[in-house]
Amino acid sequence: MKIYFCDICNESIPLKDINSNRITIEEGKIFCQKCAPKKGRANERVPMPILATMGVLVLVVLGLGLMGWKLVSEQASDINTLETTVATLNRSLGDLPTQLGTIATKVEGIDGRVQELSDDLTTSRTELQQHFERLDDSVRAHHKGYKKEIQGAVDGVLKDLGEEISDLKDQVSNVATELRSDVQTRIKLLQEKVELLQDVVTSRGGAPGPGPSADVTPKPGRDTPPAPDAAEDREINGHIAKLADPDAGKRYAAVIALGRFSGPKVVKALEGMLRDPEDYVRVAVIQNLRKLNSVSSIPHIIDALRDKDYFVRVAAVGALRSLTSEKLNFDPDTSPSDRESKVKAWEKWWGENQSKLLKGS
DSSP states (O other), X not given: OOXXXXXXXXXXXXXXXXXXXOSEEETXXXXXXTTOOOSSSTTOOOOHHHHHHHHHHHHHHHHHHHHHHHHHHHHHHHHHHHHHHHHHHHHHHHHHHHHHHHHHHHHHHHHHHHHXXXXXHHHHHHHHHHHHHHHHHHHHHHHHHHHHHHHHHHHHHHHHHHHHHHHHHHHHHHHHHHHHHHHHHHHHHHHHHHHHHHXXXXXXXXXXXXXXXXXXXXXXXXXXXXXXXXXXXXHXXXXXXXXXXXXXXXXXXXXXHHTXXXXXXHHHXXXXXXXXSSHHHHHXXXXXXXXXXXXXXXXXXXXXXXXXXXXHHHHHHHHHHHHHOOOOOOOTTSOHHHHHHHHHHHHHHHHXXXXXXXXXX
């Protein structure tokens, strides 16, 4: 049995409706009694896709209308603002001729004042010219006198300048002398450091010396020096006083000068300078104590092995070897911990041998 479906609602059409001719067949399509189209084009049913498209078009038209209304409103506001501005400009332009007239009047007044000033200037110039002509004769009369006074003043200035130039020459000469002394001091310091480095190289290249238990033989030439005379004592005191000078160069020069003397006073003053803030001063102190064969200064020199400056440590180890004939192993270039163990060895050696050394000195 054949089954028919409605082309609109897609429902099956009962057989009784087909037999009773209650269906509609139009243009090859079958419609049930419920969906059968009415007669006439006006009553035809509009498909859903068309209705949807029409709805979208209506919404688009409404949106465009709203946008157009908004643009027209904004344009109207701008036009109102522009009209207000134009009205303001028109009022200002209306007042402009009056203002220009006022300005023209003021300019005319200024022109008149300028003319008056010009006339006054011409009159003043004429009067000044006449006045200068009257003064000309007087100036000529006094010219010779003024010339003589000026010449005297110039001579006085030249004389004063000559004295100042002489003073400047003396100052330059003094500065040059100080610079030469400073250069010589620095050269001497460099020479001493080179000698210290040579001592280090020699000590590192030679065979190791005897240990701490070696026999200590006092070096010759350590007899007590004779007491200085009064003039020499004054000179020593002068150099000792300079050890407190804030200028490191002057302290260094005083240390070098004290190296030419001897005696407990000199040794004590030099030992006190082992705490000087400048390394080259401390190096010079150790070198002088070594030159003076000051055995009593050995504990101070041993303590100098702990100095933070390399060259001070080099000078200290060289002085100890010279004063004691000992060659205890001490490398001034190692780490602080390694150096400290060697310093303690020197201190132990001194505790065991100081009586013998001091007795022999």
